Amino acid sequence: MATHNRPYTNTRHRRRHFPYLPALPLLLLLSTTNYNHYAHAQTSPGPTPVSGPAFARTSTRLYILGGNPINGNNGPPLTQFYSLDLTIPWNNTTPAWTELSAGPAQAIFPATFSLDQTKMIVFHLQAPTNASRYDVNTGVWTPSSAVLPGSNFQGIGAVTDTNTGLVYMTAGYTTRMRDSLDVYNFVTDSATKTAMPGPDKVLPARAYYGNVWSKYRKSILYFGGYNIANQPIVGGNVVTELVTATQNWNTLTTSGPVPPMRADHCMTTNEDGTMMVVFGGRSTDPVPNGQKNPYLGDVYILNTITLTWTQGNPGEPRIYAACTVSNNQLIVWGGTDSNDLVAPAKVLVYNLTSASWISTFTPKTTTSETGTDDSHVSAGAIAGGVVAGVAVLCACVLFYIFRRRRHSRTLVCTISDNEDTNDNQSKPAASPKTREDEELQRLRVQLQNQQEQLDLQRRLLVLQQQQQHLQTPLQQSHISLPPQQPQVYHDPSSGYQQPVYYSLAPMTSQAYSGQSDLNQSYVDSTPGSNPQALVNHLVPMPMPPIGVPSSSPLATIVATKPIVIAAPASKLTLAPAGVRHDSNYWEERPPGNPHAIITP
Structure with a gap:
């Protein structure tokens, strides 16, 4: 058959998809590199267990610095600096730690981030440096120029006002009396002081307290601690609030099970500031002489909207631990346990929703938090790159194979429609x-x-x-x-004439009775009379019978042929019986034959 010699080709389809092939090895290489990086980040050893590390939080990571690795907090602090990824899931025995450049060596000291989360500052450092700053973008530590004479004090907290970016330190470092409220400015890298309330006010000078910034209330919340002489504060288990915008201090009225008074505890809030969590610490309630105040592992949650306390399920007792809340999960690391030993490296995770301690951290699927992260590649980004690279690679390979098989089965005929199908000679194919x-x-x-x-x-x-x-x-x-009106005849000799009505003559077989058998009146006009004074009626008008006097000229009626008599409109007469009205003239029909034709 002639069709055997038709030229077919699928070169056009192969040429279209062939340029993707050289990119496959590159995608494979990138995916392998990301996978190796991801695996290295996951298997990276975490920080050495310590007590009293400085900790601060960004939208995606928890940073911990320094701490004391020796029991009883008597050894030299470390310079280790790590970040914990909060964007990927991990097990509490193998958290997603990332090692950063070493920082200052210290223990039991505060840290906080700038408003844009690009810089972190730590206080309570050894002279001559009172504070040090870490740049997230460059990964470099630099000494702060802030002058803080009382920087040797412990137990002072630092919190950043997310409305202004200022850092507040209650009973801070600008004096040696613990009687000032210090305010640090990231922009100017300097600290100023304001007066604290007196001892008789809502918040007497204290140390080893807990403080957090509540985004919902736009204020700083305080709980627990000792007085200026490091003595327990009787009846001090209240929540004190500082509204930074107005510099007003007040004591909140709360409900529910209030936590016992404590110090050295860990305190944090969730992302939107609607929840404040108190964990662990050391009880400050009076105990018999010679006995140690017990370490606590209880959990208390304050709803900052309703100001209601809720007690959770207790965990392992800790003091001087680092903590934060992410995706409604409390994360606790480090500290000293109830045996005065440094806590193990395992991270404690408490689900605030189910009120249970769990072994796996689950990040948010979508986060509304904002802020920058450090310059190091996070494990979450690496994992996402691995998944995306493998998916793209598989999609490209499968797509290429599918199209190649498809076009190998369906060949494209290159001859034109006008070509003779019986021609056995091959003709050159048309160009693409x-x-x-x-x-x-x-x-x-x-x-x-x-x-x-x-x-x-x-x-x-x-x-x-x-x-x-x-x-x-x-x-x-x-x-x-509208319904059709009867014809009206007008007298041309005058400007107005009453209408003339026409009607069919009644038909009957009765003999003449001398009276009108219709009991109707007929009126016509006499030529020459005033048309306005006469009414010409040719259509029967129903009227009651009216008697005709014998002396009236109308009493004599010619029976042989009817005549039309003109009378004034005011004197109506009856038509004689037997007279019939047809068209515009009078006629008499023989009795018994109403349709007979009368010949004049």
């Missing part, structure tokens, strides 16, 4: 550009035909609408025509 031009031309013709059809349909629709508009008044005129 020619085929594309022909296809474009064919599409243009189809679009033009469709446009013409649409125009024709549009015109027909317009004609139909016009026809409907023309028919509508006619239909309405047929419906709304």
